[in-house]
Amino acid sequence: MTSTDISDLRTALEFLKTQDGELQTISQPVQAFCEISAIYAEKAGGVPVKPPTRQGPAMLFERVMPVDQPVVLGVFGSRERCAAYIGTTPDKIADCLIEASKNPLSPRYVDTAPVHQHVQTEAIDLSRLPIPTVTSDDAGPFVTLGLAMAKDPNGNGRNISVHRMCVQGPDTLTIWMVPGRHLESFYLAAKAQGKNLPIAIHIGLDPAIYMASCCPSPLIPLGFNELDIASRLRGRAYEIASCKTIDADCISHAEYVLEGEITHELIPESQDAKYSLPEFLGYNGKVHPGLPVVKIKAITHRNNPIYQTVIGPGYEQSNLLAFGLEAAILDFLRKHxxxxxxxxxxxxxxxxxxxxxxxxxxxxxxxxxxxxxxxxxxxxxxxxxxxxxxxxxxxxxxxxxxxxxxxxxxxxxxxxxxxxxxxxxxxxxxxxxxxxxxxxxxxxxxxxxxxxxxxxxxxxxxxxxxxxx
The missing domain is CATH 3.40.1670.10 (UbiD C-terminal domain-like)
Incomplete structure (x- = not known):
């Protein structure tokens, strides 16, 4: 199997199985509350995780309790691993992103999507997903690799980006949108029109999509869809489909999609927790006093879905942030x-x-x-x-x-x-x-x-x- 055979998270994990020592499977039950994160942090987290820690393999936990579903961490835990997904070497990742940004490939629409094999629109309950709580000081379970895709309300394209979201109830999340990123501008535009912003939150994707999603400005201007870069990295157009309950599109081979709307309502990230969750620099994050509420309208997923997450600090989060920034800096310097x-x-x-x-x-x-x-x-x-x-x-x-x-x-x-x-x-x-x-x-x-x-x-x-x- 080669990188050209990767099309989604599942095929990426199959690819890792062919690479010596790159994927560890844990079959015994572990808890979503703190245990899974503690195991990964020690075995494969890496700096800025507090010692003892080290670089290690991606880890697939087959039975995460209490819902008894699989969760994978460490997909992006080494630069060598990430380079292998797109058929390059660690020193060429940034150049691959630059080249892809100059030769984007638009996704193509399809009528049917694997992520719609199961569609739940009633009795929504996020607690049925194996969403980890990273530490006992956290505000709650966090969706840490939720890739949001939304359309610009002013008609200037769409955007994909990763944002942290805290579970606040069966059908409710809060979202922290990175200030200045494109999703925040879409949200503010919708708010100015008196509308909620429809959003498709993807969990579990082809690694190339996550890698492209973290490319910042000026490499990616407003309205440019990072999914077009990911398609070029992969060498073929990704498939997207219409969501079931909202005016948005979704990536058809995601493991999960949470269909929802970012509302105008603001609530605290937590009423009583000391911290939000571990930040990427290795310190506990502050609880935000007021974040937008996301109301979930539907949960769709594939047969036997695999939940994907990161713990915050460590090589995995650092790599995701680094690749796009390195590409943007190199492109900027070479141009100017x-x-x-x-x-x-x-x-x-x-x-x-x-x-x-x-x-x-x-x-x-x-x-x-x-x-x-x-x-x-x-x-x-x-x-x-x-x-x-x-x-x-x-x-x-x-x-x-x-x-x-x-x-x-x-x-x-x-x-x-x-x-x-x-x-x-x-x-x-x-x-x-x-x-x-x-x-x-x-x-x-x-x-x-x-x-x-x-x-x-x-x-x-x-x-x-x-x-x-």
Whole structure:
């Protein structure tokens, strides 16, 4: 079996079975409340999960209680695994996304869909799904890999994106829409028209769809459907069908689809919980005081559906965030600064979002300034990036150890450190507070740094690495 045979979550798991050590199946019963997440965090979670943890296989739990249904975690738990899904290598994932964004392939409509093999429109009860609660401090069970697909009420296309949703009742979720993302703009447009926003929430999909869904602006402008990128990654158009109860479309080979509407009603994420759920940076998230309510109109699913989830922090979430951001940064720099940026890596130490390694191929002394200009341009265009490490082409940008080697032997703090203070950062970074640093004037601002670990071009020969032959 090869990557070209993958068309949905099921075939992706069959593909993993052919890869040595990439999928572990657990047949004994485990609980959806905390147990499944604790097992995965230790065995395969990875940084920023608190030690002990490590990189491990995807894990298919066949009997998740109390509903006795299967749940899979770790589908995106390593870059090698993710690259294999789309038939490439880990260093080429970003370039594949860039190429797919320039050659999109629209999905095609079908009349019948496997996800409609079972349709429930009455007595909706989300507790019948094996939705995990990650820790005992959480606000409740969370749908963490719910891929939302919605249409722009103003007629400017559709969008797919992943958002966290907390179960509030048998047919009720709250949704936290990432500020500035396209789904929020669709919701606000519908609200301005006095309407709810129909939304199809997908659980369990071809990995290529999730990977494409996390591509940010400016790589993906408003109205551009990331499903078109996923289709190009996969090499064929995905099938979509009309939902059963709402004016929206769904991806036909999803394991589950929750059909619903984002309403104008706002309620707290929890009335009494201390935290929401673990955030991707490894800290407990704050409970939101008021989030939009999603009312579920129908639950549809395939025969013997497989529920897919992530635990929050760890390699899996970091990889999903990193791939699209790396592609967007490379595309931006190549268009606006220089063509000599070779690759980008958003380290899981920053949750795939805050810590960036950039690799350059210098050709002359002018490039000594160009690489620094590129880093500062990234800060201007991507406010979530907090620290940037610049390295030469002879450093493996995907190896944390090799980057630290460059930091140790090619960096002098008095000449190679560039700091930028009191600028906008990413809201979930807990250090960006006047309490943490007196240079921060107000909550939400931060200090950023560039670590130039490239060799000055005139000294290139003196810093040649040993060749073994």
């Amino acid at each position: 600064v220089c063509q000599r940026v070779s690759n980008a890596y958003c380290s899981p130490a920053g949750g795939g979002y805050l810590l960036l390694f950039l690799q350059f191929q210098k050709q002359n002394e002018l490039d000594d300034g160009m690489v620094r200009q590129a880093a500062l341009a990234v800060f201007g265009a991507f406010k979530m990036i907090k620290q940037i490490v610049l390295v030469d082409a002879d450093v493996n940008v995907f190896s944390e150890e090799d980057v630290w080697w460059a930091m140790t032997t090619r960096f002098q703090v008095d000449v190679d450190l560039i700091s930028v203070t009191n600028v906008l950062g990413f809201p979930l970074d807990p250090s960006q507070s006047p309490v943490f640093s007196p240079t921060i004037s107000s909550q939400g601002l931060t200090a950023k740094a560039v670590f130039d670990c490239t060799v000055p071009y005139r000294l290139k020969a003196a810093f040649a690495r040993v060749e073994f032959s």
